[in-house]
Amino acid sequence: MRFSHFDLNLLRVLDMLLTERSVTRAAENLHVTQQAMSGSLRRLRDYFDDPLLVRIGREMELTPLAQGLVTPVREALLTVEGALNYRPHFDPRRTARTFRIAISDYGSFVIMPPLLRLLAREAPQIALDVRVLMGHSFLALEQGDVDFVTTAHPTDLYGPYRPGDLIRRERLFSDDFVCIADRNHPDIRGGLTPDLYRTLRHTAVNFGPNVETIVERAWKAHHFRPDIGSTALGFATMLFMLPGTVLVATAQRKLAEVLAPPLNLAIHEAPMAIGTLEEHLFWHERSTDDPAHSFLRGAFREVALALHR
Secondary structure, eight states: OOGGGSOTHHHHHHHHHHHHOOHHHHHHHHTOOHHHHHHHHHHHHHHHTSOSEEEETTEEEEOHHHHHHHHHHHHHHHHHHHHHHOOSSOOTTTOOEEEEEEEOHHHHHHTHHHHHHHHHHHOTTEEEEEEEOOTTHHHHHHTTSOSEEEEEESGGGGTTOOOOTTEEEEEEEEEEEEEEEETTOTTOTTOOOHHHHHHSEEEEEOOOTTOOOHHHHHHHHTTOOOEEEEEESSHHHHHHTOTTSSOEEEEEHHHHHHHTTTTTEEEEEOSSOOOEEEEEEEEEGGGTTOHHHHHHHHHHHHHHHHHHO
């Protein structure tokens, strides 16, 4: 196989076929006809002397060779993309660029507003495509589908998913935990004591199987099994569910300071040691020297410094 004989236009086609495992879906995503995609697949099969995609039952599966091509093909495309996006003289006020960020609802309320205000002042043409933080967000980061992940560290809070060796990390800031309840909660007017905390009904966050929050870990460490009256998909969502109820939530202080006043909620010091959240920024090594990427990392850093103060 000679590189000089390979049509580089087929590289993007190959990446899409390896990702979608379907000629039809690959054709739709690349806005070409199914006939054209089938022709490209034939050329790829001839070049690699391998079927690449084989039908097993009603599904198409990758051959062993195709499975081995998934990562290097994606890396090759991302390297080309990085080369095309590279600008030796970066002007934040003139650069139009979209960055994809996987972030929790906590980060959406605590980090995103000051970050967007900073960008509006210093880089008005930079846009942020915000994605929901999920267990596979690190895989998306490695494959180039997102540019940044911001989440709590250690990452084992998110189940079996772990950053790969080429993922870089920077600590942004820390946050502690407080208790939040309706301002007119009938049982907490005299303060929240450890005994009262154990008798109240709680609301908790449920991120899904094999994902344990810092709060849940603290409860286990204190041998406390709370009476859960409701669960929520995220910490911010949990606080929005509190007004007018007798539930108590345990959440991050910075998030509580943002949401408690408009929701008429009261913040109480946690009567149980919960621990500390360490918020980190993650990116792939391939983006480290990208001037625009470096600028946005600096913007995150500036926002984090203000939050720390």
